[in-house]
Amino acid sequence: MTSTVAAGVLPAKKAAETAATTEDVDLSFDPFSYQRRASERIEREGVGLGGEELIRVVVPRKNYDKIAHKIDKMGDYKPEIIYEDAKIQEIDPRDAAAIAGLNQNAEAQFVTVKDDVDLPVIAAFRLLAARVQPRHPILLKDELVGAVHRTARGRLGSIAPTSDFLNTLLTASTNIGSLLCDGIGDAVMVQGEDAPGQALRLSYNILQAAGSRIFKTDYVACPSCGRTLFNLQTTTAKIKAATSHLKGVKIAIMGCIVNGPGEMADADFGYVGGAPGKVNLYVGKTAVKFNIPETEAVDRLKDLIREHGKWMEPSAAQPVLV
Numbered sequence: 310m311t312s313t314v315a316a317g318v319l320p321a322k323k324a325a326e327t328a329a330t331t332e333d334v335d336l337s338f339d340p341f342s343y344q345r346r347a348s349e350r351i352e353r354e355g356v357g358l359g360g361e362e363l364i365r366v367v368v369p370r371k372n373y374d375k376i377a378h379k380i381d382k383m384g385d386y387k388p389e390i391i392y393e394d395a396k397i398q399e400i401d402p403r404d405a406a407a408i409a410g411l412n413q414n415a416e417a418q419f420v421t422v423k424d425d426v427d428l429p430v431i432a433a434f435r436l437l438a439a440r441v442q443p444r445h446p447i448l449l450k451d452e453l454v455g456a457v458h459r460t461a462r463g464r465l466g467s468i469a470p471t472s473d474f475l476n477t478l479l480t481a482s483t484n485i486g487s488l489l490c491d492g493i494g495d496a497v498m499v500q501g502e503d504a505p506g507q508a509l510r511l512s513y514n515i516l517q518a519a520g521s522r523i524f525k526t527d528y529v530a531c532p533s534c535g536r537t538l539f540n541l542q543t544t545t546a547k548i549k550a551a552t553s554h555l556k557g558v559k560i561a562i563m564g565c566i567v568n569g570p571g572e573m574a575d576a577d578f579g580y581v582g583g584a585p586g587k588v589n590l591y592v593g594k595t596a597v598k599f600n601i602p603e604t605e606a607v608d609r610l611k612d613l614i615r616e617h618g619k620w621m622e623p624s625a626a627q628p629v630l631v
C-alpha cells in the first residue's frame with residue numbers, strides 16, 4: 310500500500326534546514342497496520358536477508374572476533390552477518406541526492422542510517438524507510454552516535470553499570486522494537502552495549518519480544534485479580550521451570566475462565582483456572598482438557614505439548630538465551 314504523509318517526524322528546529330523532508334512522500338510501508346516492509350531478498354556472505362527471510366542479527370567485526378572461539382556452541386543464537394563484510398550503504402535519510410542515487414540502483418542494496426546523523430533513531434529510520442524504495446533491505450541500529458538520547462546518556466556518566474545496562478536495554482528495545490512493530494527492518498545491530506555476548510543476547514531478545522523471531526518459550530500471564538483460582542506467581546514459576554527449554558512455543562497462564570480465554574492472544578497452549586483447585590487446558594483458543602486437579606496440571610500440560618509435536622526433552626534443547 311502507498312500512504313502519503315508530510316514528514317513531520319523531524320524536530321521543529323530541523324525543519325527549515327531539511328526542507329526536502331517536509332514534502333509529501335510515498336511511504337514504502339503502511340504506518341496504520343502491521344505489514345512487514347516488502348524488501349527484496351539478497352545474500353551477504355551466504356546468508357539470506359530481506360524478502361521472506363528471517364530478520365538477521367548483525368555484529369561489528371570487533372565483537373565477532375571476541376566470541377568467534379565459542380560460536381560452535383551458540384546454536385541458533387550466534388552472529389549471522391559481520392557488518393564490515395555486508396556491503397551496507399550508510400545514508401543520511403535527509404540527503405535527497407543519496408536517496409535518488411540509491412533508488413536508481415538496479416540492484417537491491419542493504420542500507421542503514423549513518424551513525425553521525427543527528428536525528429532521533431526512530432525518526433531517522435522511519436524517514437529512511439519512507440524515502441528509499443521498499444526493495445532495499447534495512448539494517449536497524451539501536452543508537453546513532455549523534456542521536457539526542459545518546460547525548461542525554463553521556464550526561465549520566467556516573468551512573469552504576471547495572472542501571473547503565475538497563476538504560477541500554479530500554480533504549481535498544483524502544484528504538485529497534487518500535488521499528489520492527491512498524492514492519493521496518495530486515496536485520497538488527499545493537500551498538501550501544503560494549504560487551505559482545507550481552508549485545509548479541511539483547512539483539513535476539515528484542516527480536517523475540519517483538520514477535521519477529523521466536524527462539525524460546527514465550528509466556529502470557531494475566532495480572533491476577535479477585536477471580537484468580539490459583540497462585541499465579543508460583544504456578545507460572547512451575548510452568549516456566551518445566552517448559553522454558555522449548556523452542557518457539559507460546560503458553561498462556563490465566564487465572565480464570567471468565568476472562569482468561571479471551572486474553573490469551575495467539576498462545577499455542579493455555580493453562581486456565583476452571584474451578585477452585587481445577588485447571589482447564591487449551592490448544593489455541595479451544596478448551597481440550599477440563600477440571601484437571603491442580604497438582605497434576607503441569608504434567609498434563611507437558612503431555613498436551615507432546616501430543617502436538619512441540620515437546621523436546623531438556624537434554625536435547627539448545628542453549629536458551631536469558
Ligand code: SF4
Nearest residue numbers: 531534537564565569
Ligand atoms: S483472566 Fe480472570 S483471573 Fe486473570 S485478571 Fe482476568 S479476570 Fe482476573
